Amino acid sequence: MQIYLPIAEMSVNVFVILAVGGGIGFLSGLFGAGGGFLLTPLLIFLGVPPAVAVGTGTNQIVASSVSGALAQWRRGNVDLRMGLILILGGLVGSGLGVMLFHWLRRLGHIDLVISGSYVVLLGGIGGLMVTESVRALLRRRAGGGAEPMARRHARGWIDRLPLKVRFRRSQLYISALLPALVGIAVGMISAIMGVGGGFVLVPAMIYLLGMPTAVVMGTSLFQIVFVTANATFLHATINHTVDVVLALVLVLGGAIGAQFGVRVGARLKGEHLRALLGLLVLAVAVKLLVDLLLPPAEPFSLAAAVGAIR
Amino acid sequence: MRRPRLRIAVGVLLAGLAFAAPSRAAEEPLAVDLSRHLVEITTGFSGTDLLLFGAAEPGRGGEPADVVVVVSGPEDSTTIRRKDSVAGLWINTGSARIKGAPAFYRVASTRPLEQVAPPALLQKLGIGLERQKFDIRVEDDGANSTAYRAALMRLMQARGQYGDRIATVTRPGRRLFRTEIHVPATVPVGIYKVEIHLIAQGRLIGSQETPLAVDRVGLGAAIHDFAYRQAGLYGLASVVLAACAGWLAAWMFRKG
Numbered sequence: 001m002q003i004y005l006p007i008a009e010m011s012v013n014v015f016v017i018l019a020v021g022g023g024i025g026f027l028s029g030l031f032g033a034g035g036g037f038l039l040t041p042l043l044i045f046l047g048v049p050p051a052v053a054v055g056t057g058t059n060q061i062v063a064s065s066v067s068g069a070l071a072q073w074r075r076g077n078v079d080l081r082m083g084l085i086l087i088l089g090g091l092v093g094s095g096l097g098v099m100l101f102h103w104l105r106r107l108g109h110i111d112l113v114i115s116g117s118y119v120v121l122l123g124g125i126g127g128l129m130v131t132e133s134v135r136a137l138l139r140r141r142a143g144g145g146a147e148p149m150a151r152r153h154a155r156g157w158i159d160r161l162p163l164k165v166r167f168r169r170s171q172l173y174i175s176a177l178l179p180a181l182v183g184i185a186v187g188m189i190s191a192i193m194g195v196g197g198g199f200v201l202v203p204a205m206i207y208l209l210g211m212p213t214a215v216v217m218g219t220s221l222f223q224i225v226f227v228t229a230n231a232t233f234l235h236a237t238i239n240h241t242v243d244v245v246l247a248l249v250l251v252l253g254g255a256i257g258a259q260f261g262v263r264v265g266a267r268l269k270g271e272h273l274r275a276l277l278g279l280l281v282l283a284v285a286v287k288l289l290v291d292l293l294l295p296p297a298e299p300f301s302l303a304a305a306v307g308a309i310r
Numbered sequence: 311m312r313r314p315r316l317r318i319a320v321g322v323l324l325a326g327l328a329f330a331a332p333s334r335a336a337e338e339p340l341a342v343d344l345s346r347h348l349v350e351i352t353t354g355f356s357g358t359d360l361l362l363f364g365a366a367e368p369g370r371g372g373e374p375a376d377v378v379v380v381v382s383g384p385e386d387s388t389t390i391r392r393k394d395s396v397a398g399l400w401i402n403t404g405s406a407r408i409k410g411a412p413a414f415y416r417v418a419s420t421r422p423l424e425q426v427a428p429p430a431l432l433q434k435l436g437i438g439l440e441r442q443k444f445d446i447r448v449e450d451d452g453a454n455s456t457a458y459r460a461a462l463m464r465l466m467q468a469r470g471q472y473g474d475r476i477a478t479v480t481r482p483g484r485r486l487f488r489t490e491i492h493v494p495a496t497v498p499v500g501i502y503k504v505e506i507h508l509i510a511q512g513r514l515i516g517s518q519e520t521p522l523a524v525d526r527v528g529l530g531a532a533i534h535d536f537a538y539r540q541a542g543l544y545g546l547a548s549v550v551l552a553a554c555a556g557w558l559a560a561w562m563f564r565k566g
Binding site: 002006007009011059060062063064067070109111112229232233235236237238240242244245247248252255256258259292293294295296298299301302 | 351354357390391392393399461469495541542545546553555556
């Protein structure tokens with residue numbers, strides 16, 4: 001069954017879009033991350049104009065994160081105080097990110113910057129996650145007790161930051177500046193790369209803030225809902241690149257997928273989850289890197305479709 | 311704000327057509343019509359075929375004259391970028407601004423173009439992609455305007471907006487001709503021009519032009535208008551709609 005997308009201005013098969021949405025939703029429920037960094041490239045691969053893929057992607061992440069966040073909220077896995085500080089940072093960051101995006105587009109190198117940041121960020125984080133979780137699995141197999149992941153790091157300068165706040169749910173007493181800065185960074189990444197930012201947020205919460213894994217999933221989804229809502233609004237008003245028909249079809253598949261993801265995720269061990277997500281993130285990074293290194297089949301590209309409304 | 315203007319243009323065009331078409335047919339050697347003059351892009355739109363049919367006087371000596379049909383969309387400007395290898399990475403190094411490129415282009419003919427008319431006539435009538443004139447401003451040290459021109463053709467053909475071959479015009483009878491014009495799902499909106507040329511022994515003996523409008527209608531059109539005219543409200547609605555859909559799904563699964 002074909003459906004015409006009014007903003008992307010193209011006709012697509014509904015079931016293909018439903019399947020894409022379902023798969024992405026499943027991953028986002030499973031990991032508490034993993035929506036946008038796959039959705040945006042997939043939509044572009046299906047022929048959706050990149051700008052529309054980014055704008056609509058953020059809209060879809062709003063929905064898939066809401067259902068995931070609500071499921072986590074009911075389980076009491078959201079640190080509200082931490083979440084609110086992250087959101088504040090995220091709103092500032094996504095605003096800055098949109099400005100940076102416009103500036104880069106004027107310079108004509110936005111494609112390279114997007115691909116490059118995908119490769120660097122996904123490659124780095126994916127590699128880190130895979131090695132960490134493989135090491136943790138090996139330790140367990142060797143008989144050593146499960147070492148607390150994050151708290152073993154020496155945290156000298158971090159402990160000296162001012163504005164210390166107690167985060168009871170996370171059992172932390174750290175500077176509020178830290179989650180605010182994390183929020184800003186993730187907000188910028190979200191706006192520029194058209195992602196939720198979970199793949200940066202989750203490791204940052206675990207390794208940098210030292211939050212327990214149990215509240216990381218819920219709190220990251222909580223933050224992503226608000227930051228992607230802001231990004232969607234900005235994309236719709238400034239760029240006219242949010243296709244609500246495409247988004248709703250993706251949401252329909254994604255909302256169902258997310259529920260199964262949360263259930264499967266509850267049964268898997270933290271190290272396994274991190275290893276799986278890490279591998280997925282690495283695979284996307286490698287694919288993008290190869291695209292940058294191999295000679296393209298068609299070196300020319302249309303910056304904007306002829307006859308399209310800009 | 312291109313849309314309201316397009317709406318009005320479609321109305322004027324269709325009204326004018328009712329008067330113009332029949333009166334001409336009697337005295338000219340060529341009479342043609344399209345099965346539809348308005349292609350409506352609805353929510354279920356997946357491309358369509360238009361039938362162009364007509365009658366033509368035979369040329370001198372009773373030999374049937376050739377019919378060439380050119381469909382061209384509204385002209386637009388675009389930028390094409392070229393990637394080159396810089397320190398092992400393939401990045402955009404050059405670009406060209408192209409003006410006057412039609413958003414859609416198709417040619418159909420009874421016989422191969424080179425057998426129908428001499429190059430000079432084809433050039434004069436602007437028949438065929440290779441004879442289209444574009445204004446190409448190149449900002450690239452590694453490729454010239456010829457390369458960019460060829461790239462435009464390839465890219466537009468890949469998108470289905472330019473025909474990759476000359477379609478055939480068939481003759482069901484000595485005077486009758488017909489051809490199908492394929493309109494792909496990716497067709498841009500606007501006022502199109504359908505030109506029909508009657509050529510005998512390499513000479514133009516008649517020409518006619520008939521308009522074609524491509525426009526969005528129904529829910530798709532309403533959404534598109536909303537998104538462009540009240541972008542802020544549309545953005546807000548998109549967020550709320552997505553959040554509600556997500557919440558609804560979570561609620562349903564809790565019950566289930």
